[in-house]
Amino acid sequence: MLHRLIKTDHSKTTIIIRLMVGSVFLSEGIQKFLYPIARGTGRFEKMGFTNPDFLAHFVGVFEILCGLLLLVGLLTRAAAFAMLINMTVAIIVTKIPIAFDESFGSFVLRELKTYGFWSMAHEMRTDFAMWLGGLFLFIKGGGFWSIDRKNSHH
Template sequence: MFRKIIATDHSKTTVIIRLMTGVIFLSEGIQKFMFPALRGAGRFEKIGFIYPEFLGGLVGAFEIVCGILFILGLLTRLASLPLITIMATAIITTKFDILANDGFWSMMHAGRTDWAMLLGSLFLLIKGGGKWSLDKILLKNG
């Protein structure tokens, strides 16, 4: 089972997607704790979630931990699951309103980072960490 979770291909370029998504998730997670009124609990409260303080911390922690795992290429597929959930929820809760009120192109513009992070995470779920990842090293040594 563990081998299936860390399985990856030999792609050298997957590191680009890992670094792009990992650094952004790490940064966003840290900001949820540094600026809770704007990026963390306050944002969740504005959207209308119950328990915004809890959710702000939980989402921030997942973004930090999973962002680091993406950067390292460690448990890449497993780390992608909560991040896919976070990004799908972000799009549904914040971008559909823009779509309804301002139209498709406004929604696409406002959600460009959300879509990139969702698709980057989906890519890593499918491909794994790639050649230059700790997953690949564990797979060789396991």
């Protein structure tokens, strides 16, 4: 099972995607603690989550941990899968309401100048790029310059 999880190819360019995705998640996780009102507990509360304090800290720690794992290429597929789930939830909770111009359930639509598909597309550009980067890493693994590759005996 572990061998299948860390298996990767010899691609030397995968590190570019790992650096991009890993550094963004690491940075965003750290900022949930540095700026709790804007990006941590306060933001989760504004979005309508119950227990925003716990969730903001949980997501922040998870983003930091997965970001670091992606940067070094350790358990790349597992970290990428966790961040795919993270980004899917973020898109559903924060971007889909923009497309329909209304809150749903306990999730609150934030105030923007415009709503609809194109506004949603603009607001989710980073989320979408991180989702695709995570999907790439989930499929490919850590690549040539990764701890996974060193441990998989290629």
